[in-house]
Protein backbone atom coordinates (compact mmCIF):
# COMPACT_ATOMS: atom_id res chain seq x y z
CA UNK A 1 0.00 0.00 0.00
CA UNK A 2 1.37 3.48 -0.94
CA UNK A 3 0.86 6.84 0.83
CA UNK A 4 -1.90 7.65 -1.67
CA UNK A 5 -3.84 4.53 -0.60
CA UNK A 6 -3.06 2.72 -3.84
CA UNK A 7 -1.83 -0.85 -3.95
CA UNK A 8 1.11 -2.09 -5.96
CA UNK A 9 0.99 -5.52 -7.65
CA UNK A 10 3.42 -7.51 -9.74
CA UNK A 11 1.50 -9.54 -12.30
CA UNK A 12 1.80 -11.38 -15.64
CA UNK A 13 -0.01 -10.31 -18.78
CA UNK A 14 -1.65 -13.47 -20.12
CA UNK A 15 -3.40 -12.22 -23.27
CA UNK A 16 -4.70 -9.19 -25.18
CA UNK A 17 -8.32 -8.13 -25.19
CA UNK A 18 -10.27 -7.20 -28.36
CA UNK A 19 -9.15 -3.58 -28.09
CA UNK A 20 -5.48 -4.59 -27.90
CA UNK A 21 -4.88 -4.01 -24.15
CA UNK A 22 -3.13 -6.56 -21.91
CA UNK A 23 -5.17 -8.63 -19.47
CA UNK A 24 -4.02 -9.81 -16.04
CA UNK A 25 -5.45 -11.19 -12.80
CA UNK A 26 -4.44 -10.19 -9.26
CA UNK A 27 -5.60 -11.51 -5.87
CA UNK A 28 -6.06 -9.83 -2.50
CA UNK A 29 -6.69 -11.19 0.99
CA UNK A 30 -9.74 -9.55 2.54
CA UNK A 31 -11.20 -10.72 5.87
CA UNK A 32 -9.58 -14.11 5.42
CA UNK A 33 -10.94 -14.56 1.87
CA UNK A 34 -9.02 -14.32 -1.40
CA UNK A 35 -10.59 -11.91 -3.85
CA UNK A 36 -9.88 -11.91 -7.56
CA UNK A 37 -9.57 -8.80 -9.74
CA UNK A 38 -9.34 -8.84 -13.53
CA UNK A 39 -7.14 -6.05 -14.86
CA UNK A 40 -7.01 -4.33 -18.22
CA UNK A 41 -3.48 -3.00 -18.65
CA UNK A 42 -2.93 -0.84 -21.77
CA UNK A 43 0.52 -0.70 -23.43
CA UNK A 44 1.54 -4.20 -22.34
CA UNK A 45 2.11 -7.44 -24.26
CA UNK A 46 1.38 -11.12 -23.55
CA UNK A 47 4.09 -12.82 -21.45
CA UNK A 48 5.29 -9.57 -19.85
CA UNK A 49 5.72 -9.22 -16.09
CA UNK A 50 4.67 -5.76 -14.95
CA UNK A 51 4.19 -3.70 -11.80
CA UNK A 52 0.88 -1.86 -11.66
CA UNK A 53 -0.59 0.55 -9.14
CA UNK A 54 -4.35 0.50 -8.51
CA UNK A 55 -7.14 1.50 -6.16
CA UNK A 56 -8.83 -1.80 -5.23
CA UNK A 57 -12.28 -1.23 -6.75
CA UNK A 58 -15.68 -2.46 -5.60
CA UNK A 59 -16.20 -4.32 -8.85
CA UNK A 60 -14.25 -7.34 -10.09
CA UNK A 61 -12.63 -5.51 -13.02
CA UNK A 62 -10.37 -2.48 -13.20
CA UNK A 63 -8.11 -0.50 -15.53
CA UNK A 64 -4.49 -0.28 -14.42
CA UNK A 65 -1.51 1.79 -15.50
CA UNK A 66 1.89 0.18 -15.77
CA UNK A 67 4.49 1.52 -13.33
CA UNK A 68 7.31 -0.70 -14.53
CA UNK A 69 7.82 -3.43 -17.12
CA UNK A 70 9.87 -6.03 -15.22
CA UNK A 71 10.13 -8.65 -18.00
CA UNK A 72 9.82 -7.27 -21.52
CA UNK A 73 8.28 -8.96 -24.56
CA UNK A 74 11.09 -9.54 -27.11
CA UNK A 75 9.18 -7.39 -29.63
CA UNK A 76 8.62 -4.44 -27.26
CA UNK A 77 9.70 -1.02 -28.61
CA UNK A 78 9.91 2.49 -27.26
CA UNK A 79 6.79 4.12 -28.77
CA UNK A 80 7.87 6.88 -31.18
CA UNK A 81 4.88 9.21 -30.55
CA UNK A 82 5.09 11.49 -27.48
CA UNK A 83 1.29 11.23 -27.00
CA UNK A 84 1.17 7.41 -27.11
CA UNK A 85 0.53 6.74 -23.40
CA UNK A 86 -2.46 9.08 -23.20
CA UNK A 87 -3.92 9.36 -26.70
CA UNK A 88 -6.75 7.07 -27.76
CA UNK A 89 -5.66 6.94 -31.43
CA UNK A 90 -3.13 4.04 -31.28
CA UNK A 91 -2.77 1.09 -28.90
CA UNK A 92 0.28 -0.77 -30.18
CA UNK A 93 3.10 1.68 -30.95
CA UNK A 94 5.13 -0.25 -28.32
CA UNK A 95 4.98 -3.46 -30.44
CA UNK A 96 7.13 -4.31 -33.48
CA UNK A 97 4.96 -4.20 -36.59
CA UNK A 98 5.67 -7.87 -37.49
CA UNK A 99 4.23 -8.88 -34.09
CA UNK A 100 1.06 -6.84 -34.67
CA UNK A 101 0.52 -8.51 -38.05
CA UNK A 102 1.16 -12.01 -36.69
CA UNK A 103 -1.34 -11.38 -33.88
CA UNK A 104 -4.02 -10.24 -36.34
CA UNK A 105 -3.61 -13.42 -38.42
CA UNK A 106 -3.78 -15.62 -35.30
CA UNK A 107 -6.86 -13.79 -34.05
CA UNK A 108 -8.77 -14.45 -37.29
CA UNK A 109 -7.65 -18.11 -37.36
CA UNK A 110 -8.73 -18.65 -33.73
CA UNK A 111 -12.15 -17.11 -34.35
CA UNK A 112 -12.80 -19.25 -37.42
CA UNK A 113 -11.69 -22.41 -35.59
CA UNK A 114 -13.99 -21.56 -32.66
CA UNK A 115 -16.94 -21.44 -35.09
CA UNK A 116 -16.10 -24.70 -36.86
CA UNK A 117 -14.40 -23.22 -39.97
CA UNK A 118 -11.05 -24.39 -41.30
CA UNK A 119 -8.39 -21.93 -39.98
CA UNK A 120 -5.99 -23.00 -42.76
CA UNK A 121 -7.95 -20.89 -45.28
CA UNK A 122 -6.56 -17.78 -43.55
CA UNK A 123 -3.53 -16.23 -45.26
CA UNK A 124 -0.85 -14.12 -43.56
CA UNK A 125 -2.01 -10.52 -42.92
CA UNK A 126 -0.93 -8.07 -45.62
CA UNK A 127 0.87 -5.22 -43.86
CA UNK A 128 2.14 -1.82 -44.97
CA UNK A 129 5.67 -1.15 -46.14
CA UNK A 130 5.66 2.18 -44.24
CA UNK A 131 3.00 1.89 -41.53
CA UNK A 132 3.05 5.59 -40.58
CA UNK A 133 1.07 8.69 -41.67
CA UNK A 134 -1.38 6.36 -43.43
CA UNK A 135 -4.72 8.01 -42.55
CA UNK A 136 -6.27 10.33 -45.15
CA UNK A 137 -8.87 11.69 -42.72
CA UNK A 138 -8.80 12.72 -39.06
CA UNK A 139 -11.23 14.39 -36.70
CA UNK A 140 -9.85 16.57 -33.93
CA UNK A 141 -11.80 17.98 -30.98
CA UNK A 142 -11.64 21.31 -29.14
CA UNK A 143 -11.50 21.24 -25.34
CA UNK A 144 -13.73 23.80 -23.54
CA UNK A 145 -10.54 25.89 -23.10
CA UNK A 146 -10.14 26.06 -26.89
CA UNK A 147 -7.21 23.60 -27.22
CA UNK A 148 -7.37 21.38 -30.29
CA UNK A 149 -6.40 17.72 -30.01
CA UNK A 150 -7.44 14.08 -29.75
CA UNK A 151 -9.47 12.28 -27.11
CA UNK A 152 -7.69 10.69 -24.17
CA UNK A 153 -7.59 6.88 -24.07
CA UNK A 154 -10.93 5.65 -22.66
CA UNK A 155 -12.04 9.18 -21.74
CA UNK A 156 -14.09 11.07 -24.30
CA UNK A 157 -14.34 14.10 -22.00
CA UNK A 158 -10.60 14.80 -21.95
CA UNK A 159 -8.74 16.27 -24.95
CA UNK A 160 -4.98 15.95 -25.36
CA UNK A 161 -3.50 19.01 -26.97
CA UNK A 162 -1.89 18.05 -30.26
CA UNK A 163 1.83 18.36 -31.05
CA UNK A 164 2.03 15.67 -33.67
CA UNK A 165 0.27 12.54 -34.93
CA UNK A 166 2.21 9.71 -36.53
CA UNK A 167 -0.74 7.96 -38.19
CA UNK A 168 -2.37 10.99 -39.86
CA UNK A 169 -1.22 12.22 -43.27
CA UNK A 170 1.44 14.93 -42.87
CA UNK A 171 -0.67 17.69 -44.42
CA UNK A 172 -3.48 16.77 -42.02
CA UNK A 173 -1.23 17.39 -39.03
CA UNK A 174 0.03 20.66 -40.49
CA UNK A 175 -3.50 21.91 -41.18
CA UNK A 176 -4.75 20.96 -37.71
CA UNK A 177 -1.80 22.76 -36.05
CA UNK A 178 -2.54 25.87 -38.13
CA UNK A 179 -6.19 25.89 -37.02
CA UNK A 180 -5.11 25.26 -33.39
CA UNK A 181 -2.77 28.31 -33.50
CA UNK A 182 -5.52 30.44 -35.07
CA UNK A 183 -8.02 29.49 -32.33
CA UNK A 184 -5.45 30.27 -29.63
CA UNK A 185 -4.44 33.64 -31.15
CA UNK A 186 -8.08 34.74 -31.41
CA UNK A 187 -8.84 33.33 -27.92
CA UNK A 188 -11.96 31.66 -29.24
CA UNK A 189 -13.77 29.44 -26.73
CA UNK A 190 -14.11 25.72 -27.21
CA UNK A 191 -17.48 24.01 -26.92
CA UNK A 192 -18.56 22.46 -23.61
CA UNK A 193 -20.47 19.21 -24.12
CA UNK A 194 -22.40 19.43 -20.83
CA UNK A 195 -23.48 23.06 -20.89
CA UNK A 196 -23.79 23.30 -24.69
CA UNK A 197 -21.91 26.62 -24.51
CA UNK A 198 -18.87 27.76 -26.47
CA UNK A 199 -18.03 28.08 -30.15
CA UNK A 200 -15.46 25.68 -31.60
CA UNK A 201 -16.33 21.96 -31.67
CA UNK A 202 -14.30 19.90 -34.15
CA UNK A 203 -11.88 20.10 -37.06
CA UNK A 204 -12.00 17.44 -39.76
CA UNK A 205 -9.16 17.27 -42.27
CA UNK A 206 -9.11 15.08 -45.38
CA UNK A 207 -6.03 14.67 -47.54
CA UNK A 208 -5.98 12.91 -50.88
CA UNK A 209 -2.65 11.11 -51.24
CA UNK A 210 -3.38 10.70 -54.97
CA UNK A 211 -4.34 14.26 -56.03
CA UNK A 212 -2.68 16.12 -53.14
CA UNK A 213 -5.91 18.05 -52.45
CA UNK A 214 -6.83 18.86 -48.85
CA UNK A 215 -10.16 19.71 -47.20
CA UNK A 216 -10.26 21.53 -43.84
CA UNK A 217 -13.67 21.65 -42.15
CA UNK A 218 -14.22 23.61 -38.94
CA UNK A 219 -17.37 22.81 -36.93
CA UNK A 220 -18.71 25.66 -34.79
CA UNK A 221 -21.95 26.58 -33.04
CA UNK A 222 -22.24 29.92 -34.88
CA UNK A 223 -21.98 31.21 -38.43
CA UNK A 224 -18.76 33.02 -39.53
CA UNK A 225 -20.62 36.31 -39.54
CA UNK A 226 -20.86 39.50 -37.43
CA UNK A 227 -18.11 39.49 -34.80
CA UNK A 228 -16.66 36.29 -36.24
CA UNK A 229 -16.24 37.64 -39.76
CA UNK A 230 -12.72 38.95 -39.16
CA UNK A 231 -11.57 35.78 -37.44
CA UNK A 232 -12.94 33.70 -40.34
CA UNK A 233 -11.09 35.90 -42.86
CA UNK A 234 -7.88 35.44 -40.88
CA UNK A 235 -8.43 31.66 -40.79
CA UNK A 236 -8.80 31.64 -44.57
CA UNK A 237 -5.63 33.65 -45.06
CA UNK A 238 -3.53 31.56 -42.67
CA UNK A 239 -4.71 28.15 -43.90
CA UNK A 240 -4.51 28.86 -47.64
CA UNK A 241 -1.08 30.49 -47.22
CA UNK A 242 0.39 27.68 -45.08
CA UNK A 243 -1.21 24.93 -47.23
CA UNK A 244 -1.78 25.89 -50.88
CA UNK A 245 -3.17 22.36 -51.41
CA UNK A 246 -6.29 23.24 -49.40
CA UNK A 247 -8.91 23.14 -52.17
CA UNK A 248 -11.81 23.22 -49.75
CA UNK A 249 -11.99 25.26 -46.54
CA UNK A 250 -15.34 24.97 -44.81
CA UNK A 251 -16.99 26.54 -41.79
CA UNK A 252 -19.83 24.28 -40.73
CA UNK A 253 -22.57 25.32 -38.35
CA UNK A 254 -23.39 22.60 -35.86
CA UNK A 255 -25.70 23.41 -32.96
CA UNK A 256 -26.94 19.86 -32.37
CA UNK A 257 -26.50 18.24 -28.92
CA UNK A 258 -25.06 15.08 -30.49
CA UNK A 259 -21.26 15.13 -30.38
CA UNK A 260 -20.80 14.41 -34.09
CA UNK A 261 -19.24 16.14 -37.08
CA UNK A 262 -22.55 17.03 -38.71
CA UNK A 263 -23.78 20.38 -40.01
CA UNK A 264 -26.96 22.41 -40.43
CA UNK A 265 -25.31 24.93 -42.77
CA UNK A 266 -22.14 24.93 -44.82
CA UNK A 267 -20.12 28.10 -45.46
CA UNK A 268 -17.39 27.70 -48.07
CA UNK A 269 -14.53 29.99 -46.93
CA UNK A 270 -12.23 29.02 -49.81
CA UNK A 271 -12.36 26.72 -52.86
CA UNK A 272 -15.18 24.22 -53.41
CA UNK A 273 -17.32 22.15 -51.05
CA UNK A 274 -15.60 18.88 -52.07
CA UNK A 275 -12.15 17.60 -52.99
CA UNK A 276 -11.06 15.10 -55.61
CA UNK A 277 -9.47 11.81 -54.65
CA UNK A 278 -8.43 8.77 -56.69
CA UNK A 279 -8.30 5.07 -55.96
CA UNK A 280 -7.30 2.27 -58.35
CA UNK A 281 -7.43 4.70 -61.29
CA UNK A 282 -10.96 5.98 -60.51
CA UNK A 283 -11.73 9.57 -59.53
CA UNK A 284 -14.02 10.37 -56.60
CA UNK A 285 -15.57 13.58 -55.27
CA UNK A 286 -15.48 13.65 -51.48
CA UNK A 287 -17.69 15.99 -49.44
CA UNK A 288 -17.10 16.54 -45.73
CA UNK A 289 -19.55 13.76 -44.81
CA UNK A 290 -18.68 11.22 -47.52
CA UNK A 291 -17.54 7.82 -46.24
CA UNK A 292 -14.31 6.87 -48.00
CA UNK A 293 -11.70 4.26 -47.12
CA UNK A 294 -9.29 5.94 -44.66
CA UNK A 295 -6.10 4.07 -45.57
CA UNK A 296 -5.84 4.49 -49.36
CA UNK A 297 -2.61 2.47 -49.74
CA UNK A 298 -4.23 -0.60 -48.17
CA UNK A 299 -7.66 0.15 -49.68
CA UNK A 300 -6.13 -0.18 -53.16
CA UNK A 301 -4.76 -3.61 -52.17
CA UNK A 302 -8.19 -4.55 -50.79
CA UNK A 303 -9.93 -3.64 -54.05
CA UNK A 304 -7.33 -5.61 -56.08
CA UNK A 305 -7.79 -8.59 -53.77
CA UNK A 306 -11.58 -8.47 -54.06
CA UNK A 307 -11.23 -8.43 -57.88
CA UNK A 308 -8.82 -11.37 -57.77
CA UNK A 309 -11.09 -13.41 -55.47
CA UNK A 310 -14.39 -12.47 -57.15
CA UNK A 311 -13.14 -13.11 -60.72
CA UNK A 312 -15.84 -10.91 -62.32
CA UNK A 313 -16.71 -11.89 -65.91
CA UNK A 314 -18.06 -9.78 -68.82
CA UNK A 315 -21.32 -11.76 -69.13
CA UNK A 316 -22.13 -11.65 -65.38
CA UNK A 317 -24.47 -9.56 -63.23
CA UNK A 318 -23.33 -8.49 -59.80
CA UNK A 319 -24.61 -6.84 -56.59
CA UNK A 320 -22.43 -4.57 -54.41
CA UNK A 321 -24.19 -4.52 -51.05
CA UNK A 322 -23.29 -1.65 -48.65
CA UNK A 323 -21.64 0.05 -51.63
CA UNK A 324 -20.99 3.54 -50.15
CA UNK A 325 -19.75 5.91 -52.88
CA UNK A 326 -18.79 3.00 -55.14
CA UNK A 327 -15.21 2.16 -54.11
CA UNK A 328 -15.72 -1.47 -55.15
CA UNK A 329 -18.62 -0.87 -57.55
CA UNK A 330 -16.67 1.09 -60.17
CA UNK A 331 -13.70 -1.27 -60.64
CA UNK A 332 -16.06 -4.29 -60.67
CA UNK A 333 -18.56 -2.62 -63.04
CA UNK A 334 -15.76 -2.29 -65.64
CA UNK A 335 -15.47 -6.09 -65.64
CA UNK A 336 -19.12 -7.26 -65.53
CA UNK A 337 -22.21 -6.80 -67.70
CA UNK A 338 -24.21 -4.90 -65.06
CA UNK A 339 -23.79 -3.97 -61.39
CA UNK A 340 -26.40 -2.96 -58.80
CA UNK A 341 -25.18 -1.07 -55.72
CA UNK A 342 -27.24 -0.85 -52.52
CA UNK A 343 -26.50 1.63 -49.73
CA UNK A 344 -28.59 3.25 -47.00
CA UNK A 345 -27.11 6.79 -47.09
CA UNK A 346 -28.75 8.79 -49.86
CA UNK A 347 -25.89 11.27 -50.30
CA UNK A 348 -23.47 8.34 -50.78
CA UNK A 349 -25.74 6.94 -53.50
CA UNK A 350 -25.92 10.35 -55.21
CA UNK A 351 -22.16 10.45 -54.97
CA UNK A 352 -21.82 6.88 -56.35
CA UNK A 353 -23.98 7.84 -59.36
CA UNK A 354 -21.89 10.95 -59.99
CA UNK A 355 -18.63 9.01 -59.56
CA UNK A 356 -19.83 6.41 -62.08
CA UNK A 357 -20.65 9.20 -64.56
CA UNK A 358 -17.34 11.06 -63.96
CA UNK A 359 -15.46 7.80 -64.66
CA UNK A 360 -17.41 6.81 -67.76
CA UNK A 361 -19.02 3.77 -66.08
CA UNK A 362 -22.51 3.32 -67.53
CA UNK A 363 -23.63 -0.17 -66.52
CA UNK A 364 -24.46 0.58 -62.87
CA UNK A 365 -27.77 0.88 -61.03
CA UNK A 366 -27.54 2.44 -57.54
CA UNK A 367 -30.31 2.18 -54.99
CA UNK A 368 -30.58 4.14 -51.70
CA UNK A 369 -32.19 1.51 -49.50
CA UNK A 370 -31.66 -0.48 -46.33
CA UNK A 371 -29.80 -3.69 -47.29
CA UNK A 372 -32.68 -5.95 -46.20
CA UNK A 373 -35.26 -4.32 -48.45
CA UNK A 374 -32.75 -3.33 -51.11
CA UNK A 375 -31.85 -6.96 -51.91
CA UNK A 376 -35.51 -7.84 -52.59
CA UNK A 377 -36.00 -4.78 -54.80
CA UNK A 378 -32.82 -5.38 -56.76
CA UNK A 379 -33.52 -9.09 -57.25
CA UNK A 380 -36.95 -8.24 -58.58
CA UNK A 381 -35.74 -5.59 -61.05
CA UNK A 382 -32.30 -6.93 -61.85
CA UNK A 383 -32.56 -10.71 -61.52
CA UNK A 384 -30.22 -13.19 -59.87
CA UNK A 385 -26.55 -12.10 -59.75
CA UNK A 386 -23.68 -14.51 -60.37
CA UNK A 387 -21.46 -12.50 -58.03
CA UNK A 388 -22.26 -10.61 -54.81
CA UNK A 389 -19.85 -8.43 -52.84
CA UNK A 390 -20.73 -7.13 -49.39
CA UNK A 391 -18.82 -4.68 -47.20
CA UNK A 392 -21.05 -4.05 -44.18
CA UNK A 393 -20.37 -1.76 -41.20
CA UNK A 394 -18.82 -3.16 -37.97
CA UNK A 395 -22.19 -4.50 -36.84
CA UNK A 396 -22.15 -6.93 -39.80
CA UNK A 397 -24.91 -7.70 -42.29
CA UNK A 398 -27.04 -9.73 -39.86
CA UNK A 399 -28.84 -13.05 -40.24
CA UNK A 400 -31.78 -11.77 -42.29
CA UNK A 401 -29.58 -10.19 -44.97
CA UNK A 402 -27.28 -13.23 -45.08
CA UNK A 403 -30.22 -15.62 -45.51
CA UNK A 404 -31.54 -13.43 -48.34
CA UNK A 405 -28.13 -13.69 -49.97
CA UNK A 406 -28.22 -17.48 -49.50
CA UNK A 407 -31.65 -17.71 -51.13
CA UNK A 408 -30.54 -15.48 -54.03
CA UNK A 409 -27.81 -18.10 -54.75
CA UNK A 410 -24.99 -16.07 -56.30
CA UNK A 411 -22.21 -18.41 -57.44
CA UNK A 412 -19.55 -16.45 -55.57
CA UNK A 413 -19.71 -14.16 -52.53
CA UNK A 414 -16.87 -11.78 -51.69
CA UNK A 415 -17.18 -10.55 -48.10
CA UNK A 416 -15.11 -7.49 -47.08
CA UNK A 417 -15.24 -7.16 -43.30
CA UNK A 418 -13.94 -4.68 -40.73
CA UNK A 419 -15.01 -6.86 -37.80
CA UNK A 420 -13.99 -10.55 -37.74
CA UNK A 421 -16.57 -11.41 -35.06
CA UNK A 422 -19.61 -10.27 -37.04
CA UNK A 423 -18.00 -11.69 -40.20
CA UNK A 424 -17.83 -15.20 -38.67
CA UNK A 425 -21.43 -14.98 -37.41
CA UNK A 426 -22.60 -13.80 -40.86
CA UNK A 427 -20.84 -16.48 -42.90
CA UNK A 428 -22.18 -19.18 -40.58
CA UNK A 429 -25.63 -18.17 -41.89
CA UNK A 430 -24.54 -19.02 -45.45
CA UNK A 431 -23.37 -22.58 -44.67
CA UNK A 432 -26.87 -24.17 -44.83
CA UNK A 433 -27.23 -22.75 -48.38
CA UNK A 434 -24.18 -24.73 -49.53
CA UNK A 435 -21.51 -22.00 -49.40
CA UNK A 436 -17.94 -23.04 -48.67
CA UNK A 437 -15.35 -20.65 -47.25
CA UNK A 438 -12.38 -20.78 -49.64
CA UNK A 439 -10.01 -18.00 -48.58
CA UNK A 440 -9.72 -15.32 -45.91
CA UNK A 441 -7.12 -12.61 -46.45
CA UNK A 442 -6.59 -10.18 -43.53
CA UNK A 443 -5.35 -6.75 -44.65
CA UNK A 444 -3.92 -4.33 -42.11
CA UNK A 445 -5.88 -1.13 -42.72
CA UNK A 446 -5.06 0.38 -39.31
CA UNK A 447 -1.46 -0.27 -38.16
CA UNK A 448 -0.80 0.26 -34.40
CA UNK A 449 -4.47 -0.38 -33.61
CA UNK A 450 -6.30 -3.66 -32.93
CA UNK A 451 -8.65 -3.29 -35.94
CA UNK A 452 -8.64 -6.22 -38.38
CA UNK A 453 -10.00 -6.03 -41.93
CA UNK A 454 -10.51 -9.18 -44.03
CA UNK A 455 -11.45 -10.03 -47.59
CA UNK A 456 -13.00 -13.49 -47.97
CA UNK A 457 -14.31 -15.67 -50.76
CA UNK A 458 -17.26 -18.08 -50.39
CA UNK A 459 -18.30 -20.31 -53.25
CA UNK A 460 -21.58 -22.18 -53.73
CA UNK A 461 -20.69 -25.85 -53.76
CA UNK A 462 -23.59 -27.28 -55.76
Ligand SMILES: C[S@@+](CC[C@H](N)C(=O)[O-])C[C@H]1O[C@@H](n2cnc3c(N)ncnc32)[C@H](O)[C@@H]1O
Nearest residue numbers: 291322323324327343344345370371391392393
Ligand atom coordinates in the same frame (compact mmCIF):
# COMPACT_ATOMS: atom_id res chain seq x y z
C1 LIG B 1 -17.70 -0.28 -44.35
S1 LIG B 1 -18.68 0.87 -45.28
C2 LIG B 1 -18.32 0.34 -46.89
C3 LIG B 1 -18.59 1.31 -47.98
C4 LIG B 1 -17.98 1.00 -49.36
N1 LIG B 1 -18.03 -0.39 -49.70
C5 LIG B 1 -16.57 1.54 -49.43
O1 LIG B 1 -15.63 0.74 -49.43
O2 LIG B 1 -16.40 2.75 -49.49
C6 LIG B 1 -20.31 0.30 -44.95
C7 LIG B 1 -21.40 1.03 -45.67
O3 LIG B 1 -22.66 0.44 -45.32
C8 LIG B 1 -23.64 1.46 -45.25
N2 LIG B 1 -24.74 0.93 -44.43
C9 LIG B 1 -24.82 0.86 -43.08
N3 LIG B 1 -25.95 0.26 -42.71
C10 LIG B 1 -26.62 -0.07 -43.83
C11 LIG B 1 -27.86 -0.73 -44.10
N4 LIG B 1 -28.63 -1.15 -43.12
N5 LIG B 1 -28.21 -0.92 -45.37
C12 LIG B 1 -27.44 -0.49 -46.40
N6 LIG B 1 -26.26 0.15 -46.21
C13 LIG B 1 -25.85 0.35 -44.94
C14 LIG B 1 -22.88 2.63 -44.64
O4 LIG B 1 -23.52 3.85 -44.91
C15 LIG B 1 -21.51 2.51 -45.33
O5 LIG B 1 -21.45 3.26 -46.52
